[in-house]
Amino acid sequence: MNKPGAAPRHVAVIMDGNGRWAEARGRPRVEGHRAGLDSLQDILQAFGERGVEYVTLYAFSTENWARPLDEVEGLMDLLADAIERQTGTLHARGVRILHLGRMDRLDEKLARSIERTVALTKENTGLTLSVAFDYGGRDELLEAIKEIVRQGHKPEDIDEHLISRYLYTAQVPDPDFLIRTGGEMRLSNFLLWQAAYTEFYSTKVLWPDFGPADVHSALDAYTARERRFGTVASEA
Ligand code: IPE
Ligand code: IPE
Ligand code: MG
Secondary structure, X not given: OEOOOOOOOEEEEEOOOHHHHHHOOOOOHHHHHHHOOOXXXXXXXXXXXXXXXXXEEEEEEOOHHHOOHHHHHHHHHHHHHHHHHHHHHHHHOOOEEEEEOOOOOOOHHHHHXXXXXXXXXXXXXXXXXXXXXXXXXXXXXXXXXXXXXXXXXXXXXXXXXXXXXXXXXXXXXXXXXXXXXXXXXXXXXXXXXXXXXXXXXXXXXXXXXXXXXHHHHHHHHHHOOOEOOOOOOOOO
């Protein structure tokens, strides 16, 4: 049970609406993605100030490969750029960076740079920032099942705990709160297993317009909720 008032320990964010933000300005979609990176540091800071310990950002889904090639390439370049330009500040702030998702389809140079960032920030004890890039919830479950079989686990030994250990998120607790910008009301293959009891929040604000004030509004909405996890309402 969770009474209203407590801050979420882990917030996951579906950063959606970059394309619409750019299109509304008559600009190429990739400019929306670039604009979406601008307030990242301020947003993370706001989460940290409110006591959030884990932030997970959905940056590129396993389905996003189906977008036009120039947009996919633009997104790859932006990730490489963000790693280069923002890792130093994040590291200085004690942020531990994790990657969730597949590595095998990323360009070799990008994959190495992700690995270096994860290794560099491994011992940091501040906020844990997980970046879901080439991430899909179904893909994650499939990979986990294959690995569980490869490792020879007996059916009777397989429980929820064991499955969680084989997911990309093995090092992070389940998200308490999921924020989706851009107004859609769907998961889009994000954290399917982990979001079993996550509180969902959708805002029409497009990701490039989302800032610290929106973080506070979202967290205020969370703290007013009562989580029941399938039991009955707690007594006042
Ligand atoms: C989210 O913004 C970022 C990614 C999916 C990479 P979109 O590009 O999906 O923006 P909209 O939904 O088209 O506005
Ligand atoms: C979800 O957004 C993926 C990311 C934010 C990275 P999409 O824009 O890809 O999701 P759909 O297509 O609207 O479901
Ligand atoms: Mg979208």
